[in-house]
Amino acid sequence: MDEYRLDLTLSRLCHQLVEDYDRFQNACLIGLQPRGVHLSDRLYRRLQKITNNSVLPYGKLDFTFYRDDYRRRQLPIPAQPTMLDLQGGAHPIDGRHIILIDDVLYTGRTVAAALRTLYDYGRPARVALLTLIDRRFNRELPIQCDYVGMQVDALDEAYVRVLWEDDGLSGRVVLYANREAAMHAAQKG
């Protein structure tokens, strides 16, 4: 997926959100740390322009301490800050329509952990999921995606990475044969 396609996809996703949530009065975008926030930051900025509203409800959620692979993987993942200081005060998400945003939906375990985390902040009215890439045949949990950028059908061992440019706008999606190939490519820069 090149920059041009990615740009088109992002703007389609934004318009879908506007169609469903209009002015976002009771909705809230939440990017998942660490990778999902690159996507949510971009969507957030585009939505601000489209809706002409600079104070859209937006947060970032870290679910490190809720992961189901803690103490099973070789190295723990460092925690990232959670930012959920919406106008809701002590109960920022109670009764809201939450849109969780992540870059790649693969096994569904990440989203499951994010949901567990979310419930410790309150009781949302509804939770929807937006991902740029949906690897629909690799799911390990019954989790589905409401807004999809692109569907990728690949083998279990394949690795999809979204590479964002530092300018905060463009980026591209790359499909690697396996995780090692992705790491190798990342090291080469």
Added chain:
Amino acid sequence: MDKLMAQQQLSTRHLLGIKNLTREDIELIFHTAQSFKHIINRPVKKTPSLRDITIANLFFEHSTRTRISFELAEKRLSADVINFSAASSSVKKGETLLDTVNNILSMKVDMVVIRHPAPGAPHFLARHINAHIINAGDGTHEHPTQALLDAFSIREKLGTLQGKRIAIFGDILHSRVALSNILCLRKLGAQVRVCGPPTLIPKHIDALGVEVSYDVRASLRWCDVANVLRIQLERQHIKYFPSLREYSQYFGIHKALLDELDKPILIMHPGPINRGVEITSDVADSEHSIILDQVENGVAIRMAVLYLLASHRRL
């Protein structure tokens, strides 16, 4: 940020003392504690991370803050907790430390938090026992989590520790808080000075890279942060100074001393406070004091330490 990503795990399986930690370890603990501080300020203050872990708190010495703080940290990480205090146990019947702990461990305990009057007791356990050991104070030796939360609290207020001036006042000789603090602050690049009566300052302490002063007024003028320690009468078997009243006059921190300063200063105290001895009430409760912030940060720091140690796979 990227530098932090490089290290994701502590270099040690136990927290025996600051001595065994690297600067990167300390930064990682602070980074993790930051997230836990956010969590303990939520309506739901728990995370499920340590659901499958059982922790024994073995306190062979009296404690309020540290024990409650560890217990809260453990519960907020969803660990199962057993508490043990020497006063009401079979230690009184003559059981050895190793036997006591081995018996507790055979009930499937994964981590041990220990406070003991003998320096080196946690190190001894770490050598003989297959569990993560956390030192919650061993005699006059080290008290690592206290030093971590002190440094964390200073960093929170001043932004960094690099180049900052921290003075530690009081009974340096008997204080495990002082030793751990000195090691921790030095590793983080702060300048450290100790100040107290000559009898309560250990010989050769300058080998740790600290300055020594016997002048409270000059030291207060010098420092950005004053960490005031308690006189540990329970460890003093001879007289080190004539009377508490005299100590308080010459080495106590009182309001008039602070009023002379024309600069901001942070006042810290690891507790318990002996009001009117090392510090007067009007100083302990003044706007300079961050004593209660220290206590709050204590829970976050201990959660971070427990979480990071538990992430090591079992041997």
